[in-house]
Amino acid sequence: MSSTAGPGEALDNRTGPLLDVRNLCVRFPGPREGRHRSWVHAVEDVSFTIERGRTLGLVGESGSGKSTIGNALTRLVQPTSGTVRLDGQDVLAARGARARELRRRIAMVFQDPYASLDPRRTVGATVREPLDVHRMLSGRAGRKRRAAELLDLVGLVPETAARYPHELSGGQRQRVSIARALAADPDLIILDESTASLDVSVQAQIMNLLRELQDELGLTYLFVSHDLAAVEHMSHHVVVMYLGRRMETGTTDHLYSRPAHPYTQALMSAVPDTDPATERNRERILLGGDPPSPLDPPSGCVFRTRCPLAAGECAEPVPKTAVSGDHDVWCVRTEESLSPERLRRFVH
Numbered sequence: 001m002s003s004t005a006g007p008g009e010a011l012d013n014r015t016g017p018l019l020d021v022r023n024l025c026v027r028f029p030g031p032r033e034g035r036h037r038s039w040v041h042a043v044e045d046v047s048f049t050i051e052r053g054r055t056l057g058l059v060g061e062s063g064s065g066k067s068t069i070g071n072a073l074t075r076l077v078q079p080t081s082g083t084v085r086l087d088g089q090d091v092l093a094a095r096g097a098r099a100r101e102l103r104r105r106i107a108m109v110f111q112d113p114y115a116s117l118d119p120r121r122t123v124g125a126t127v128r129e130p131l132d133v134h135r136m137l138s139g140r141a142g143r144k145r146r147a148a149e150l151l152d153l154v155g156l157v158p159e160t161a162a163r164y165p166h167e168l169s170g171g172q173r174q175r176v177s178i179a180r181a182l183a184a185d186p187d188l189i190i191l192d193e194s195t196a197s198l199d200v201s202v203q204a205q206i207m208n209l210l211r212e213l214q215d216e217l218g219l220t221y222l223f224v225s226h227d228l229a230a231v232e233h234m235s236h237h238v239v240v241m242y243l244g245r246r247m248e249t250g251t252t253d254h255l256y257s258r259p260a261h262p263y264t265q266a267l268m269s270a271v272p273d274t275d276p277a278t279e280r281n282r283e284r285i286l287l288g289g290d291p292p293s294p295l296d297p298p299s300g301c302v303f304r305t306r307c308p309l310a311a312g313e314c315a316e317p318v319p320k321t322a323v324s325g326d327h328d329v330w331c332v333r334t335e336e337s338l339s340p341e342r343l344r345r346f347v348h
């Protein structure tokens, strides 16, 4: 990638990652005390890339900044600093027609399809809406045909076009949201807790549909979820977030088989084991207390106030350490394993 590109300038980036996020910071104005304004540090210095046709999972507890990242990519919130490039084009600096085109190329599917679908619009009108907004396909007949194709693509029968959201099940509604997201022919889809509100079996069906669509259409996903098992199922790479920061990143296989950050280890120890025999003997790492306030995050490692391995050095800035290949961890204590004595203090 050329470093001389100006804002909004197109680059020939077909060989680079589809999405390149660098040093993203999002701060929201917090309460004012006298003349002093405090800031919510929602996302701090987050960088990642997503290759075409791949899925990056963004995982962490509530409040770790996952949705804010998705919202920043679609410009629903204004980042404080950092860059976002899609195919080499500067998403945050784009204006006018270029901004509209970039908006078309990044779609979003939210958690609650009932809340995100207009109850007064038929499914057909909902799915056709992005075609109108982005002035795609001229003529009513062409748009209707495209809407029918999209419904078929997500496994809904053509008659669904005439129905209203309240007439559909949760899974069907989420299929409609996916059809609408696909309508403008995007390259990147941000899936923000898109399966979280569904029953487990429906969740699995929607995840399988998303994977089939990815294979068929070459889609790229940012899969935002607090659910480690769902992230493992969906993602090629994973970023583990805590209080707006990256704790650990890596390929899904590597990160799940060798989690290096005590926070990732704690998250993983809380995932129920599907085998009842091993489930009984499992040791859980319970984290004490709540995450600190994003208005006043701790210095150094922001996880240190809850970390079983914390030591004095953790109050200093934390460098990135390579675990291996593209598996990185932000922890100076990562060489320390959770010894049985240490673990005992955090296990119930």
Ligand SMILES: Nc1ncnc2c1ncn2[C@@H]1O[C@H](COP(=O)(O)OP(=O)(O)OP(=O)(O)O)[C@@H](O)[C@H]1O
Residues within 6 Å of the ligand: 028, 029, 040, 041, 042, 060, 061, 062, 063, 064, 065, 066, 067, 068, 069, 226, 294
């Ligand atoms: N508009 C806003 N104004 C002020 N603070 C905000 C705003 N949006 C988010 N925040 C704060 O930013 C932090 C990150 O929130 P975010 O919603 O991105 O986290 P999350 O990991 O997606 O969690 P959840 O799954 O609960 O949405 C939280 O402390 C949240 O309260």
